[in-house]
Amino acid sequence: MAHVLLRHRDVENIHRYDVYIANGGYEGLKKALSQHTPDEIKEIVKKSNLRGRGGAGFPAGVKWSFIPKGEGPKYVVINADESEAGTFKDRELIESNPHQVIEGALIAAYAIGAQAVYCYFRGEFMHAALPFEEAIKEGYANKAIGDTIFSSQFSCDFYTHYGAGAYICGEETALLESLEGKLGQPRVRPPFPAQAGLYARPTVVNNVETLANVPPIIVNGADWYLGLGTEKSPGPKILCLSGHVSRPGNYEAPLGLTYRELVFGEQYGGGIPGDKKFKALLPSGGSAPIIVENALDSPITYEGLRPHNSLMGSASVIVLDETVDIVWAAMKLVHFFRHESCGKCTPCREGTYWLDQVYHRLVNGHGREADVKLLESIAGQMQGECLCALGDFATSPVLSTIKYFPDEYRAKVGA
Ligand SMILES: Cc1cc2nc3c(=O)[nH]c(=O)nc-3n(C[C@H](O)[C@H](O)[C@H](O)COP(=O)(O)O)c2cc1C
Numbered sequence: 001m002a003h004v005l006l007r008h009r010d011v012e013n014i015h016r017y018d019v020y021i022a023n024g025g026y027e028g029l030k031k032a033l034s035q036h037t038p039d040e041i042k043e044i045v046k047k048s049n050l051r052g053r054g055g056a057g058f059p060a061g062v063k064w065s066f067i068p069k070g071e072g073p074k075y076v077v078i079n080a081d082e083s084e085a086g087t088f089k090d091r092e093l094i095e096s097n098p099h100q101v102i103e104g105a106l107i108a109a110y111a112i113g114a115q116a117v118y119c120y121f122r123g124e125f126m127h128a129a130l131p132f133e134e135a136i137k138e139g140y141a142n143k144a145i146g147d148t149i150f151s152s153q154f155s156c157d158f159y160t161h162y163g164a165g166a167y168i169c170g171e172e173t174a175l176l177e178s179l180e181g182k183l184g185q186p187r188v189r190p191p192f193p194a195q196a197g198l199y200a201r202p203t204v205v206n207n208v209e210t211l212a213n214v215p216p217i218i219v220n221g222a223d224w225y226l227g228l229g230t231e232k233s234p235g236p237k238i239l240c241l242s243g244h245v246s247r248p249g250n251y252e253a254p255l256g257l258t259y260r261e262l263v264f265g266e267q268y269g270g271g272i273p274g275d276k277k278f279k280a281l282l283p284s285g286g287s288a289p290i291i292v293e294n295a296l297d298s299p300i301t302y303e304g305l306r307p308h309n310s311l312m313g314s315a316s317v318i319v320l321d322e323t324v325d326i327v328w329a330a331m332k333l334v335h336f337f338r339h340e341s342c343g344k345c346t347p348c349r350e351g352t353y354w355l356d357q358v359y360h361r362l363v364n365g366h367g368r369e370a371d372v373k374l375l376e377s378i379a380g381q382m383q384g385e386c387l388c389a390l391g392d393f394a395t396s397p398v399l400s401t402i403k404y405f406p407d408e409y410r411a412k413v414g415a
């Protein structure tokens, strides 16, 4: 099947404006400007049930309709921070199909009445974003960006900004702080970005992949989109596959593929190398609870892992084979969260510190019998008590690995 998002795999050089145009590029924006009011665009995107690809799955059209009407600046912000472990889908879009993301952001800007789009890249994307920067220049040169876009009444500028490489700056309010030149720490909500976002003005923040879905929805219609994927999770999704698989990489598939098909399917991961057995899988980098063999037949959808108390999240799937020391793996993930905790709120700042301390002594052969209970107690005091979701994310590897692999923990304390 032809790709909807990773179109550069079918069309060579689609990162170039002329090639993008020759293959139907900017038809979605032109159609939006010439045939639809901003309210109609919001309705089409709402009807398509496009859900946010940044992890939380919030419906994009609903988010856009929260923006108040009326005068004054409004903004669209593209979240290109992509810092979750094992996530590398936005990077491929930015590098190889940038005009589709730009077009999606411009349609969003038209729908909410924004005059500017800001794209926030993680600092490490300095080189990966060069084709995107070039695409913006081409967009201006061809009147797809700037004043009176494609001779319409709609004008919109485009700016890029690079973070300094902090995971927390992917959290939308920390991102906005960083974009304003401040320390990247989450804001207390309310107010939400739709009310007071960038420079205290109404703002929509959307993930790169979310916005790349928008042009084909406008061109082909909401019903076409609803025909892909499942009823509650429609559309295509880029699945980032890494770890112990024969063919790691990005795979575009309609939502609803199973984890087993993704890991073992010949056209996807191709199984685990070296005839090793499957042990566990991280469905969303480090931030969602791990799953084991009994969840492999679950569909990759927003609700598919609910019976297993986990989440699809950004669909960055990391596979662990039987050789992995699960306590060591949990320690690595906890260490990441401790390093990335911004320190603004006590349960996360202190909790990640203490989890990290206990894991280090467990892995280094100094574990105490009460340590597993201690880990559970620390995680329990963090859950639901933190200012942003990073605190909860940090508890996921802890509680899920203790649940599925209690023996490995016992072995670490000689019990
Ligand atoms: C700690 C943390 C890190 C996040 N990192 C990212 C990220 O790198 N990219 C992203 O799109 N969303 C990230 N998010 C989610 C954003 O806060 C936000 O929900 C998202 O950008 C909304 O876009 P969407 O509705 O299109 O998914 C992160 C959230 C948290 C709590």
Ligand code: SF4
Residues within 6 Å of the ligand: 168, 185, 186, 340, 341, 342, 343, 344, 345, 346, 348, 349, 386, 387, 388, 389, 390, 391, 392
């Ligand atoms: S939960 Fe952690 S990362 Fe989020 S605001 Fe609190 S200290 Fe910062």
